[in-house]
Amino acid sequence: MxxxxxxxxxxxxxxxxxxxxxxxxxxxxAAAPGADATARKAQDADAPAGRDTGDAQPAGPGRSDGAAASSEEFPALVVTTLDGGRYDLAERRGRWVVVNFWATWCAPCLKEMPELSALDALREHVEVIGLAYEETDADTLRAFLAKHPVVYPVAIVSTYDPPADFPTPRGLPLTVLVAPDGRRVKTFLGPVTALELEQAIEAAGGPAPGEGA
CATH class of the missing domain: 1.20.5 (Single alpha-helices involved in coiled-coils or other helix-helix interfaces)
Known part of the structure; x- marks a missing residue:
């Protein structure tokens, strides 16, 4: 029993x-680190040409939820420019930075370059950094820029190892607007005008178009 x-x-x-x-x-x-960021990055890169891929949510040390800022929200970028200088995005705090991926063979890229150059020259609160996303060398690119001059710095980035904190370009041009606090606020896949960038700056809390010169 x-x-x-x-x-x-x-x-x-x-x-x-x-x-x-x-x-x-x-x-x-637990979810693998960066899994959500990778998915969002893929969505950005696959957006149709010319489409604004959206705004990043405000984040950073001041967030009330205590969440740590991701590299996608506050991207890092350190490159060597054609003149041999060191460009560090973290040192550009206090200014709006336009990060523009382009290539010499890209007709829409060449069309928007004069507007980006004028924006950089005429707006003290805005600066542009051009990232040549192609397999080329410094001498070839310097010769090209001698015929298509711009006032902003340009650096070559490898198509095999692009900046990790930015969307991998699936088409060109690709332009990312970074706020004075280092936050990525807007990404454009396809041509963008100076006016569209200034409107994006205003929408994110910056000066209105034509102001802040």
């Missing part, structure tokens, strides 16, 4: 141990 209750007791103990193990497995499983 005692054999049946003993087997029940052993079975109950085993069941409890299995349930405890399952709970430990679930508690130890």
């Amino acid at each position: 005692t054999a049946m209750p003993l087997r029940h007791a052993i079975a109950t103990c085993l069941l409890l141990l299995l349930l405890a193990a399952c709970q430990r497995d679930q508690a130890g499983t």
